[in-house]
Amino acid sequence: MAFRDSFKLATKSAIRWFPGHMGKGMRQMQQKLKSVDCIIEVHDSRIPLTGRNREFRHTIGGIKPHILVLNKKDLGCKDKSVYSTVAEKIKAYENIDHVLYTNCKDQQCPGIRKLMPLARDLIVDSDRYNRTNEKDFCVMIIGVPNVGKSSLLNVLRNRHLNKKKATQVGGVAGITRSVLTKIKICEEPLIYMIDTPGILEPKITDDEMGMKLALVGCIPDHLVGEDLIADFLLYYLNKNEMFGYVDLLGLEKPTDHIAEVLVSGAKLLNKTKTIRNISSGGKVILPDVLSVAQYFIKHFRNGGFGPINLDKDLF
Ligand SMILES: Nc1nc2c(ncn2[C@@H]2O[C@H](COP(=O)(O)OP(=O)(O)OP(=O)(O)O)[C@@H](O)[C@H]2O)c(=O)[nH]1
Numbered sequence: 001m002a003f004r005d006s007f008k009l010a011t012k013s014a015i016r017w018f019p020g021h022m023g024k025g026m027r028q029m030q031q032k033l034k035s036v037d038c039i040i041e042v043h044d045s046r047i048p049l050t051g052r053n054r055e056f057r058h059t060i061g062g063i064k065p066h067i068l069v070l071n072k073k074d075l076g077c078k079d080k081s082v083y084s085t086v087a088e089k090i091k092a093y094e095n096i097d098h099v100l101y102t103n104c105k106d107q108q109c110p111g112i113r114k115l116m117p118l119a120r121d122l123i124v125d126s127d128r129y130n131r132t133n134e135k136d137f138c139v140m141i142i143g144v145p146n147v148g149k150s151s152l153l154n155v156l157r158n159r160h161l162n163k164k165k166a167t168q169v170g171g172v173a174g175i176t177r178s179v180l181t182k183i184k185i186c187e188e189p190l191i192y193m194i195d196t197p198g199i200l201e202p203k204i205t206d207d208e209m210g211m212k213l214a215l216v217g218c219i220p221d222h223l224v225g226e227d228l229i230a231d232f233l234l235y236y237l238n239k240n241e242m243f244g245y246v247d248l249l250g251l252e253k254p255t256d257h258i259a260e261v262l263v264s265g266a267k268l269l270n271k272t273k274t275i276r277n278i279s280s281g282g283k284v285i286l287p288d289v290l291s292v293a294q295y296f297i298k299h300f301r302n303g304g305f306g307p308i309n310l311d312k313d314l315f
């Protein structure tokens with residue numbers, strides 16, 4: 001059976017989610033740069049090459065030591081050889097030498113253990129300009145929404161200081177709304193960290209890039225539409241011959257038609273909604289396709305289809 005080999009949005013409009021707090025956050029981050037020694041950029045390991053905000057490189061990156069943390073590695077690719085291929089590619093294109101993979105749900109994860117010693121070494125070896133005489137180190141965490149920036153700060157603080165959560169975490173994009181005051185992470189050496197709001201590029205013109213960001217949850221679902229995200233997920237699974245959705249949603253065989261998938265899922269999961277027929281006044285029972293789309297997306301985000309590297313084709 002032939003499946004789609006590319007995904008194009010029906011309307012030409014770019015995916016856009018740049019609420020006021022993002023522009024403000026970017027300005028606040030620039031203002032704080034003077035008191036920062038190192039940048040930790042967090043991104044989702046399921047999309048190591050896609051959707052990283054290029055604005056960061058112009059306004060934030062460049063002169064300070066820069067570590068790229070590819071988080072949620074429990075959901076991304078588990079193949080260690082891919083880790084080094086990704087790191088090499090990023091090094092070649094962007095001049096970022098330090099790439100670590102982390103899982104914030106596991107304090108013992110090697111990437112979490114290595115992160116603070118690496119930041120310390122890079123800061124000690126760097127030119128600290130106006131901060132040469134400061135005894136404490138300051139690290140700023142940046143990245144697109146919902147990749148785990150605040151979770152990383154919390155897990156590091158817990159690991160090094162045995163302290164509870166200091167910054168709010170949540171399953172939807174846009175939890176941290178402003179650049180926070182510095183939070184102590186480590187005593188020896190004294191390291192502070194600044195949490196920041198997730199910031200996307202103002203306009204995402206590449207359809208697949210936008211859909212990958214939406215699928216991993218960097219953009220609120222309702223803005224893109226759960227049906228569209230579900231269709232992109234179906235496109236991706238078929239293209240990569242991952243047919244676990246067939247049983248999950250009660251189909252007989254793979255299909256590239258999202259409506260077929262959602263209606264079948266509604267039947268299997270008994271998800272229906274009752275609406276009133278305006279002309280007859282009677283009740284009509286319809287499949288609740290929206291709630292099946294949400295179920296399908298959630299299954300992917302919980303790792304139900306196994307670890308996935310959505311950027312596989314880009315290597
Ligand atoms: N599976 C998994 N989930 C994670 C990991 N790190 C964070 N999360 C989850 O990802 C979601 C987003 O985490 P946050 O720490 O709020 O992300 P953020 O980057 O601060 O998000 P914004 O403040 O909205 O920009 C939460 O539901 C976390 O529990 C991880 O390593 N693995």
Ligand SMILES: [Mg+2]
Nearest residue numbers: 149150175176
């Ligand atoms: Mg946050």
